[in-house]
Structure formats: structure tokens, C-alpha cells
Amino acid sequence: MPEPSTPSSPSSVPPADLSFEKRWFLDGIVSGLPLAAPALPFGFVVGFLVSESANINNFTGWASAFIVFAGSSQLAAVELLADNASALVIIFTVFLINSRHIMYSAAMNPRFTGAPTWFRILGSYLLIDQSFALAENQPDDMALRDRMWSFLGTGLTFWVVWQTAVGLGVVLGNVIPEEWSLTFSVPILFMGLMVLSIKNRPGVIAAIVGGVVAFATRDFPxxxxxxxxxxxGVIAGTLAETRLKADLAETASTS
Amino acid sequence: MNTLLIFIGCGLVTYFSRASFILFGDRVKLPETVQRSLAYVAPATFAAIMVPAVLGDDGLANLVPPSPQVGAIVIAGFAIAKTRNMAVALGAGMISLWLLQWVGL
Structure with a gap:
């Protein structure tokens, strides 16, 4: 996994005779694999729910993995379909759950300044929690070309893992014993992403407010x-940053 | 309503969210405050997904005494903060969970 301080060469150090595109693509794959592994039980559960649901045929359920390609919202959609919810309710629910990608998209846009249209079309499709987190943690001075190929490597790795996991769940059903608690790897993953994304004290405040409010409002529809x-959480973090800067400026002016 | 059509609708709203700024954002300049605030989207979002998933249906009752899940996520948090390595955090978290469940905490 690339550290924020990684200089502009791939962390996986593949053979030097490869082109830069291939080296950074490989770097993205290597960085993405530890993040993609926990998606296996998650995708498997989504596929399992599809196989159990009388309202969804197996192929259509599997197809949701590449049509939507967003785990928690797919899980919600499959559950709502089983409950005979209306199409509008299902689609709006998926939009609500996935609307955080608008904020990811806004954060990524300055990092893809100058990128070609084909990359923006494909990259948008591959913009998920994990590829966002990795791209966000890369150094600001990284070259656009390296950034693009690393992003594609991570996104496509995740895509292949996700299609496979959901497909296995559909085909095999629930053979993993529940006592293994493998779905717990999902919150561990988000804990890891959270810690890696916190870069200053206001970031800690954003995480605390986000976590506490999400827990308090967990029954909201x-x-x-x-x-x-x-x-x-974002407002709290931003206010804390403003406050911190004002305090620093005051300290500087009085000393 | 055809299930496939519903999934396609879900896919379109999801793709629109992802493409919004990456595909169409060059014409829009974000205000400076919004740009600063974007640094806090990731910590707030990941905490917001993680905390309810760890505490589960029993909620605060899982904090005192801590449930195996709460113990394991704290250990995983220390592991990632120390090593910055996701695989280490996953191993530490899952093994802690199994051990804590095994000793019956």
C-alpha cells in the first residue's frame, strides 16, 4: 500500500523494463488487493440473498454487480426487492446510499485535471469507497498519468473481485459457517480506511461526529x-479547521 | 416492474453520482470553503458506516462491557494506526474477534 510520502515510483517495484503505464497499473492492483479481499464475504452475502429471493432470478441478481457496482446499496436493493418495495423507493434508496459518491467525485476532479474523456467515463464507473480512499491518500505532486493507471488498477481489481464474489454467492449459497463472522471484516475495512484518511485533528473531530450521529440516527429511513x-461530520471538521487556524494566527500575532 | 429495469435505474443514479464532478466538473469552480471541507468527507463517511455496523442492534449495551466486536475493532484501529497496513489490521481484527468470542467476553 503506498504511503502518503511515497516518491513518484511504484511501491510494488515491478520489473523496470515495463512501461510506466503497466508499472502503475500493477501498483494499483497490489495496493487494491488487501482492500478487495474483505469484499469477498460481503459480495458472497449479496449473491446468497439473490439466490434466496423468489423475486430475483439468479442472472439478473448477478448482473446488479456490474450494473450498480456498489456493495451496500446492492444489498439494500436486493432486500427491498424481496420485500416487494416499489421501483421508485428502491432507486431513490440506492441514490441516497450512493450520493456520497458526489462528494468523492468533487474531491477527485482536481486530481484528474487534464485527464482524457475515456478515463473520466471509465474512472467514474470505478469510483468506489476504496479506490477513492487510495487515490485521496496519494501524494499531491503525483503525475497525472501515474495517478490514472494506479486508479484503474485498483478499480478493475475490485471490479473483478466483486463480480466473482457475488457470482460465487449466487451459485454456491451460504456454505461459509456463520460462526466465522467473516462479514465483520467489512467494519474492520472501514475502520482502516477511516484511520488512513485522518490527516489532522479536525479529521478526528469529523470522524467522531460522523460516527456518533450515524449511530444516533441508525433507525432513520x-x-x-x-x-x-x-x-x-464534514461541517464539524471544517469548523474545527477554521477555529484551529484562527487560534494559530492569534498565537503568532501575540508572540 | 422488471427487476432488471430497476437495477438499471439503480445503476444510472449511482453512475450519475460518481460522474457528476469528474465528467462535468471542469466548468464549475468549487468555493474555497467547499474545497477545504472535502478533506473531511472520508473520515466522516467511513466512521458513519463503521460505528453502527460494529455496535449492531444492541447499540450502547455493547460498550459496557465491550462486546467482542467492539474489542476487535479497537484492536484493529490500533493495528492500522501503528502499521498503516490494511492486511495487518484485518488479521489483527479477525483473530481478536475469534479469540474474544472464544473466551466468551
Missing amino acids: QGTGLLLAIIL
């Missing part, structure tokens, strides 16, 4: 609690 938690 259709993912609105999650949205509220994210927005309040």
Missing part, C-alpha cells in the same frame, strides 16, 4: 441517517 451523519 432509507439511509438518510448516514447522509446526515456525513454532512454534520
